[in-house]
Amino acid sequence: MLVFNCTKAAADFFTLKRNGKKISPLEAPPTDSVSGSEVANVLNAPTVPISAWLVHEVNVQRKKVLIAMHVETRYAMVFVGIQKGDWLEFTNQLLERLFNNMQFFGEEFEMCDEESFEEMFNEFIKLHPKPYFCQRGDRSVQSHINDVAWQFEDRAYQIGSLPDGHEECASFDEWINSLIRSTKQKKDYFHPDEEMFLDWMQTYSELGDNEDKLIRQLFGSLRRQMMHAEMVKRGIPDDGYFDEMNDLLNQAINKYNEEVTPDKLNEVTPDNVIDFNQAKKRKLH
Template sequence: MLVFNLSKAAAEFFTVTRKGEKISCIEPAPHKTIAESIKTPFFPKDIEAQKNNDFQWQWVVHCVSVKRQKYLLVMDYHSRYCLTFPAGKKGDQYEFFNLVEKHLKSTFRYIAHEKMINTVEVDSCVDVYNSLVNTCAFYQRGDRSVQAHINEVVWHLERLCFEDGMIKENIDCLRFNLFTGQIPRRIKGNKDYLFPNQEYLSYWLKAFSAENRVPFINNDNIIDFSQYVKKC
């Protein structure tokens, strides 16, 4: 199950008013902090946790407007890898879920290719992901550390949009996400910097594969991004 923790701006995006009534997919958070939910996973009553091995993946979601275009920024709590893409229809959680999964898989395939991981193993990881993830939950709560890193991505997004033009296509989003993912980040309590691209791939290999590998990311090669976007 993917868990989307929404900032105030993101919560407003996922709330619509129809006939004077507010409609939202947001549920009461089971714990005050994301860290507590990781330590003690909670599943909605209609979810049989055993069917997905009690798997949860925590994300923090933010929404910003750049030159009248709304963007959603979805950052992995673990790796701090950020998915950035134009927002779809306001309040449409199903479109959002599909977009997130599309970017999740295309990113993994691309970074795995950079690592020269066998395509059979890559496909196997995606299959395991598909078997574990079939639903999501939305809560309004945040994390100050993750939000600070999201704000850094927003700065790069605004700079790119004003200087080079808006990012709209999936390929452009993938390029931007990989760019911000190679920027080292610091988490309180960790003495070393983490590199989101590397941590993201490592998470996939550990969570969705029996093999435990430590990836090394080489971002110098120029590759046709379109093959990764179209495959997902």
């Protein structure tokens, strides 16, 4: 069951008035709460996984921007340029981007290919044949959406414009979902992109023994690669630089020790000799 819980701002965005009549996709909430798993107000509803989202609308640079956040994982997506009342286009864009992002991680980690992802796609459609739109909110999720909205507005201000098209919005999604978050339900900090991919694989595929741990390790490796690439881009020396410098220093010290008398080997190292291991530790802290 795919549930889009809408704040009042989002509910107003999806509602149109034509000939004095309201046209809206909103209906009675199909579950007992935003984060609940108990089905309500749906006749003969089968027991299926619930993919619940909170949708909010904000104004940025005099344009309406929709922000959707997955309740369980806090995975967020932003949408610019959707016409007021066009809930179908919103749904299509969200699903298209979600599928693309999950397929990217699956192929990056060599956990799925075109054929196996097609099976997951079909499973998703089978479990969520239609979206449900309803009006209600959640304070915890809303606080994270507010942070996403602030980050989005700040980035738009720095760049000077809103994202232009699907790909630029997806680029912001990629960045915002790599940031750590926390909730009362989870003991530790977490990354929304990592949690969403795990949720996706557990719900629409079959994870083998310890594959969840493997996925977390793969995400950790991917983040280190991205951090290294960013450091290179900014011209910041990484750990390899300090390791190389430390090796060169040790070689120089060893060569020096081979040339001095044994008595001098027992002397205390002077204070002005740089220990690159310590320098590296200070830099990291």
